[in-house]
Amino acid sequence: MANILSRQIRNVCLLGHGGSGKTSLAEALLYYTKQTDRLGKISEGNTVCDFDPEEIKREMSISASIAPVFYDNKKINFIDTPGYLDFNAEIKQALRVVRNAVIVIDAKAGVEVGAELAWKEAAQAGVARAFFINRMDEDNINFTAILNNLKELFGQSICPLYVPLFENHKTVGYVDIIDVKAYKYNNGVAEEIPVPDPNADWILEYRSMLFEALAQTSDELMMKYFEDEPFTDEEIADALQAGLKMGTIVPVFSGSAVTLDGIDYFLHKVSKSFTSPVARTHELSVDGEDIAIDPEGETAIFIFKTVADPFVGKMSFFKVMNGLLKKDQMLKNASNGSDEKIARLICARGKKQTEVDEMVCGDIGLTTKLVSANTNDTLSVSGSICYSKIVFPAPYYSMAIEPLAKGDEDKISQGISKLLEEDWSLRYVNNAETKQMVISGLGDMHLDVLTSKLKARFGTSVKLSEEKIAYRETIKKSVQAEGKHKKQSGGHGQYGHVKIEFAPGEAEGLTFTESIFGGSVPKNFHPAVEKGLLESMQKGVLAGFPVVNLKANLYDGSYHDVDSSEMAFKLAANLAFKEGLKNASPVLLEPVGNLAVRVPMDYVGDIMGDLNKRRGIVLGTSQDEHDHSISIVEAEVPKSEMTTYAIQLRAMTQGRGSFTFEFSRYAEVPGNIAQKIIAEHKADVED
Numbered sequence: 001m002a003n004i005l006s007r008q009i010r011n012v013c014l015l016g017h018g019g020s021g022k023t024s025l026a027e028a029l030l031y032y033t034k035q036t037d038r039l040g041k042i043s044e045g046n047t048v049c050d051f052d053p054e055e056i057k058r059e060m061s062i063s064a065s066i067a068p069v070f071y072d073n074k075k076i077n078f079i080d081t082p083g084y085l086d087f088n089a090e091i092k093q094a095l096r097v098v099r100n101a102v103i104v105i106d107a108k109a110g111v112e113v114g115a116e117l118a119w120k121e122a123a124q125a126g127v128a129r130a131f132f133i134n135r136m137d138e139d140n141i142n143f144t145a146i147l148n149n150l151k152e153l154f155g156q157s158i159c160p161l162y163v164p165l166f167e168n169h170k171t172v173g174y175v176d177i178i179d180v181k182a183y184k185y186n187n188g189v190a191e192e193i194p195v196p197d198p199n200a201d202w203i204l205e206y207r208s209m210l211f212e213a214l215a216q217t218s219d220e221l222m223m224k225y226f227e228d229e230p231f232t233d234e235e236i237a238d239a240l241q242a243g244l245k246m247g248t249i250v251p252v253f254s255g256s257a258v259t260l261d262g263i264d265y266f267l268h269k270v271s272k273s274f275t276s277p278v279a280r281t282h283e284l285s286v287d288g289e290d291i292a293i294d295p296e297g298e299t300a301i302f303i304f305k306t307v308a309d310p311f312v313g314k315m316s317f318f319k320v321m322n323g324l325l326k327k328d329q330m331l332k333n334a335s336n337g338s339d340e341k342i343a344r345l346i347c348a349r350g351k352k353q354t355e356v357d358e359m360v361c362g363d364i365g366l367t368t369k370l371v372s373a374n375t376n377d378t379l380s381v382s383g384s385i386c387y388s389k390i391v392f393p394a395p396y397y398s399m400a401i402e403p404l405a406k407g408d409e410d411k412i413s414q415g416i417s418k419l420l421e422e423d424w425s426l427r428y429v430n431n432a433e434t435k436q437m438v439i440s441g442l443g444d445m446h447l448d449v450l451t452s453k454l455k456a457r458f459g460t461s462v463k464l465s466e467e468k469i470a471y472r473e474t475i476k477k478s479v480q481a482e483g484k485h486k487k488q489s490g491g492h493g494q495y496g497h498v499k500i501e502f503a504p505g506e507a508e509g510l511t512f513t514e515s516i517f518g519g520s521v522p523k524n525f526h527p528a529v530e531k532g533l534l535e536s537m538q539k540g541v542l543a544g545f546p547v548v549n550l551k552a553n554l555y556d557g558s559y560h561d562v563d564s565s566e567m568a569f570k571l572a573a574n575l576a577f578k579e580g581l582k583n584a585s586p587v588l589l590e591p592v593g594n595l596a597v598r599v600p601m602d603y604v605g606d607i608m609g610d611l612n613k614r615r616g617i618v619l620g621t622s623q624d625e626h627d628h629s630i631s632i633v634e635a636e637v638p639k640s641e642m643t644t645y646a647i648q649l650r651a652m653t654q655g656r657g658s659f660t661f662e663f664s665r666y667a668e669v670p671g672n673i674a675q676k677i678i679a680e681h682k683a684d685v686e687d
Contacts, residue, residue, distance in 0.1 A: 006278045006295045006362040010076040010270055011319075013094045015122060016104035017114025018060060018083030021134040023049050024257035025104055026067045026080040032188055032263045033069040035349065039258075048350035049080040054452055062449055064090040064305065066317070066348050066364060072271040077364045083114050085655050086446035089392050089425035091118075093305045093375070095125035096390045097319035097364060099275040100244070105133045107141045107254070111149045113654045119154060128244035128275050130251045132266060136164050136171045137256040144202075147252065159210045160252040162265050163203075165196065174254065174262055177206045178236060188260025213249045217242040240273035245280075277362025283321055284388040286378075291322075291385060295361035299323035299331065300380035302387045303373055308418035310457045316373060317348070317366045321387060322380070325359045332383030338372045340379055375424055392424040395440040396661055397646040399447055399464040402437065408460045412437065415458035419450060426450065433546075434468040443646055469640045471677065472589040472666050473540030473581075474549045478503035481580030485571040488563075495560035496568030497521075498529055502580040505551035510534055514554040521557040521569070528566035529554055532573030541581045542588055542674075543681040548666065588674040589666040591639040597649065598624065599657040601631045606652055608633060614641035615670075636664065 014022040023042055026049050030036045040047035045056035049065035061082040068077045079094040081087075095101065101122040103115050115131075122129050133146060143164050151158045165173040165182060173184040173193055180198050183190040197203070215225035217239040224231060231239070243249025251269065255262020282290040305317035327345045332338070346353045346366045359365050373379060376389040403412055416428050416439065427440040441447045447464060455461050480501045487494040498521060505511045512530045514521075521529070530552075537547040557572070595616065597607050608618055616637035624630035642661055649657045669677065 004075050006360050007276045008074050009277055009362040010274045011098040013079045013098045013101045015101050015118035016083055017112035020104045020106040021257050022104045023047050023061055023080050026078050028257040028260055028263050029069050030067055033071050035069050051351040054449055062087050064094040065350055068349055071267050074271040086443040091121055092390050097304050100128045102130050102132050107133050107135045108138050110146055133254040134257055136254050137259045140169045157248055157250045159213050159249050160206050162253045162262055164254050177210055185261045190264055214239040237272045245275050286386045286388050297323045298381045299325050300385045303375055303377045306375045306421050308422045313369050315366050315368050316370050319364050320359050320361050322361055327357050331379035333373050334378045334383055334386040340370050340373050342367050344368050395425055395427050395442055397443050398438050398440040398467045400436040400467050401439045401462050404461040411460040415454045433470050436468055438467050471545040472548045473542050473545045473586055474589055475504055475581055475584035475586050477585045479580050479584040481576045483572040483576030485568050493563040494568040495563035496572035497558040498572045498576050499556035500576045501553045502584055503551040505549045508548055511551045525569045528569040529573045532570030536574045536577040542586050543678040588669040590669045591663055592636050592665055592667045593639055593661045593663045595635045595637045595661050597633045597659045598630050599653050603653050604631045611635050
């Protein structure tokens with residue numbers, strides 16, 4: 001379509017529970033608008049949006065995919081998103097660049113938890129919302145129950161626009177609530193049929209609900225509503241758009257992606273009433289201030305997604321936030337001041353790419369091989385514009401990653417660094433203390449996909465294992481210990497002799513003092529004693545974990561005029577350390593973190609009971625100040641008890657719970673658990 005204008009663009013995110021039919025709906029929209037010549041199926045691996053080998057293999061979406069269609073002189077950029085919770089970052093990226101979200105409901109399954117979570121994400125992003133109840137071609141659908149459930153969960157803004165007609169528990173047609181006209185479908189083609197009873201209670205109820213909501217968008221319509229005057233088609237379209245924008249109207253569509261029922265009506269309303277990118281006058285800056293939107297102004301784009309393609313290189317998906325973007329234009333990165341040339345301008349439809357010469361304000365596209373620009377960066381002519389950034393979910397599910405082939409560590413690191421550019425909900429740490437490469441994500445599926453991508457894209461096979469906990473050791477009582485290193489082997493010998501008092505310390509590391517009288521250990525050897533203790537503290541006496549919170553006072557010893565040396569006193573200090581700590585009630589310490597769990601109030605009891613089983617100490621509960629249906633449970637929990645919490649909390653709350661966990665301190669491990677940890681660690685060392 002040539003000469004597209006900003007006001008003719010609609011950016012729409014498809015959200016919903018996994019398996020509700022988002023990808024199938026995108027496929028139907030593409031096929032109906034003749035962007036494709038066949039209706040792809042997920043089971044056959046030939047859909048436009050699920051083109052990644054991992055998506056085809058798993059028969060599920062794992063990344064957001066753009067599916068633009070042209071309809072009624074509009075360009076509608078649909079973005080198909082994953083429904084599985086492990087890929088929440090993709091949803092956040094997509095919502096950042098749209099004004100509208102359609103939550104897809106599986107008519108057979110009803111309103112699932114994924115729809116609730118999608119609603120919250122869309123509300124947080126501040127976009128207009130609508131529902132599409134899919135799979136109405138199935139038998140025994142209870143549409144009324146679904147609608148009532150939507151109202152119960154999301155309020156009175158729910159307004160049905162296109163409602164199924166049933167006969168013998170089967171959908172035989174649909175009623176347009178606005179015009180009170182009925183249609184049946186044959187291969188996606190609508191044929192008008194008589195409305196069985198235009199004055200049926202349910203039709204009158206739905207119309208009253210809708211027109212009351214439309215009337216609230218302006219004083220003029222409210223007057224007409226009270227005077228029982230009909231609204232014009234233009235007034236209805238404008239009021240629907242205004243209600244969507246304000247969030248006072250949430251239209252409900254129904255149909256079937258498989259049979260193309262209702263696709264025409266849905267597209268018509270999207271083109272007429274959904275919000276355009278320039279319907280709002282401003283965007284937010286990174287500082288929370290307003291930045292005016294001007295299609296004729298300075299060119300500025302926001303990069304919302306990056307893909308590390310092994311063949312093409314880095315692909316950067318962007319939205320034109322302001323002005324007109326032209327091929328070969330030079331833009332400056334607000335994050336680092338670097339200049340970037342937009343050498344290629346590409347409209348993507350799944351994996352299909354079409355090059356264009358320019359893109360208008362509000363459009364979505366991609367470019368390749370940007371030098372230093374990444375996700376969340378703003379590029380503009382002046383470099384002074386910086387749009388608000390996407391806040392990604394923090395990853396708390398961690399596993400150690402190791403190569404199946406020796407020497408692949410560097411390949412793993414290089415591959416992961418590329419995937420970290422792509423997925424900002426991953427975190428990678430090469431832990432020198434535990435000698436593990438640790439990868440953190442949002443769940444087990446997330447990390448499983450990561451390992452598959454490492455093999456497919458970067459040719460390295462890996463296995464995942466449990467992350468080791470970085471324990472510490474310390475002492476609980478004061479003791480005196482002696483260390484004497486004496487060796488004679490011809491010529492100069494070695495002699496060092498120290499007496500040290502060890503005690504629990506307040507500082508994290510070593511607090512070293514000396515109280516020697518008479519020069520029994522000359523001052524020039526004191527630093528060697530301290531160094532010997534510091535080196536000894538790297539491996540404690542219980543299981544070889546680092547020692548913390550230790551005070552050591554050098555109070556006596558002896559030396560030899562010829563045989564004493566710094567090395568001898570370091571070794572003497574090590575002997576005193578080993579003897580002393582064994583007799584000073586050594587204990588094992590474990591990392592403990594502050595946990596904050598956000599759950600609906602009904603789950604608080606279950607959460608607190610579970611935390612007790614994890615040796616957690618509940619510190620208190622409170623109510624979320626923005627959402628009074630959510631409770632926050634705060635607790636201190638050992639890190640060793642949190643390794644699989646991301647998965648288990650999801651299971652306990654059906655995905656409705658979330659949490660943050662931050663290290664706070666080290667605490668003593670109970671004796672029975674400590675003995676088990678010590679035994680396991682010694683077995684590992686022997687292996």
